[in-house]
Amino acid sequence: MMKELIEKAKNTHSLDKNEIISLLSCNDYDEEIFTAADCIREKYVGNEVYLRALIEFSNACLKDCKYCGLRCSNNNIKRYNLDENEILNCVENAVEFGYKTIVLQSGENNAYSVSKLCKLIQKIKEFDVALTLSIGEKSIEEYKSYKAAGADRFLLRIETSDENLYKQMHPKSDYKNRINCLKNLKTLGYEIGTGCLVGLPNQSIESLADDILFFKEIESDMVGIGPFISHPQTPLSCTPNGDLVLAVKVMALTRLLLPNINIPATTAMETLAKNGQLFALQSGANVVMINFTTDDFKNDYNIYPNKSSANPLSIAENLESINRLVKMSRGNSLSWEKKNK
Ligand code: 5AD
Numbered sequence: 583m584m585k586e587l588i589e590k591a592k593n594t595h596s597l598d599k600n601e602i603i604s605l606l607s608c609n610d611y612d613e614e615i616f617t618a619a620d621c622i623r624e625k626y627v628g629n630e631v632y633l634r635a636l637i638e639f640s641n642a643c644l645k646d647c648k649y650c651g652l653r654c655s656n657n658n659i660k661r662y663n664l665d666e667n668e669i670l671n672c673v674e675n676a677v678e679f680g681y682k683t684i685v686l687q688s689g690e691n692n693a694y695s696v697s698k699l700c701k702l703i704q705k706i707k708e709f710d711v712a713l714t715l716s717i718g719e720k721s722i723e724e725y726k727s728y729k730a731a732g733a734d735r736f737l738l739r740i741e742t743s744d745e746n747l748y749k750q751m752h753p754k755s756d757y758k759n760r761i762n763c764l765k766n767l768k769t770l771g772y773e774i775g776t777g778c779l780v781g782l783p784n785q786s787i788e789s790l791a792d793d794i795l796f797f798k799e800i801e802s803d804m805v806g807i808g809p810f811i812s813h814p815q816t817p818l819s820c821t822p823n824g825d826l827v828l829a830v831k832v833m834a835l836t837r838l839l840l841p842n843i844n845i846p847a848t849t850a851m852e853t854l855a856k857n858g859q860l861f862a863l864q865s866g867a868n869v870v871m872i873n874f875t876t877d878d879f880k881n882d883y884n885i886y887p888n889k890s891s892a893n894p895l896s897i898a899e900n901l902e903s904i905n906r907l908v909k910m911s912r913g914n915s916l917s918w919e920k921k922n923k
């Protein structure tokens with residue numbers, strides 16, 4: 583029965599909610615699921631691993647997500663905003679290493695005016711790189727300005743598609759607005775990325791199945807999935823960490839159902855277990871983000887404790903050890919290229 587479901591996923595890239603729930607609830611065929619996802623990854627997106635340079639340019643945040651160390655209620659962290667020159671220095675460093683995609687990430691804040699951010703985007707685009715923004719929920723006009731300034735992609739995880747749980751976890755956010763943001767980004771021509779956390783309190787297997795179906799429905803071009811990691815300075819300090827294997831399984835099923843998207847092996851996976859990212863890369867993932875935030879600030883971007891990061895100097899060697907190649911291209915998602923080229 584399980585084997586047939588895995589075959590079906592491999593061949594048709596479609597499963598209904600009950601079928602996903604069956605696969606997520608049974609642990610006896612995990613190896614088969616990971617191998618199937620690895621095989622579909624190779625068939626659709628190849629053996630190359632796209633590297634992205636991540637710059638965490640501000641840890642200020644107006645939101646209060648229960649799980650996150652950057653939440654506005656956490657007074658125990660040093661907040662920072664990198665200025666334009668500091669950010670451009672990080673970009674230059676990444677470009678010297680050969681990176682062709684820059685990801686600008688921050689907490690959700692208004693520390694940078696729209697015009698300042700547009701100016702920065704234009705300057706970064708002069709380096710001839712693809713640019714991804716991960717700065718949270720904004721108005722469609724604001725998203726439009728960033729697109730016009732040159733931004734190519736946008737990451738906005740839904741975190742959970744379970745509206746009730748979403749409400750519990752995000753006292754200052756509105757679920758429908760988040761979905762609206764994703765739709766607006768799509769309409770504006772961004773390559774869009776979403777994703778979820780695995781292991782939130784009261785998160786059911788059913789809701790994880792819905793998350794996977796949500797990624798498909800919204801036609802996401804990238805999906806980032808990470809295990810929840812408990813942060814001591816948040817209301818979830820006593821909640822146990824998410825399960826790495828379950829998170830990788832949600833990711834593997836996502837690969838089976840959305841074969842030609844980009845899927846990162848997330849930092850949270852590596853944080854829970856050494857070689858967690860290599861495990862993910864052998865279970866459906868094809869992207870790794872490398873942190874290029876200046877060392878002086880890296881440790882202040884403390885969304886969860888012990889955040890580990892792949893090393894730019896040893897990543898190629900590590901990938902070669904699992905017979906994968908580093909690809910320093912822009913690495914557009916195939917799903918996006920099919921619709922837009
Ligand atoms: N554990 C794991 N991931 C987290 N994020 C925020 N807090 C945590 C945590 N405690 C993730 C969210 C967000 C991304 C930037 O970091 O999914 O979208």
Ligand code: SF4
Pocket residue numbers: 643644645646647650651652653654688689690718885
């Ligand atoms: Fe802010 Fe993002 Fe953390 Fe939520 S997850 S508190 S929006 S940085």
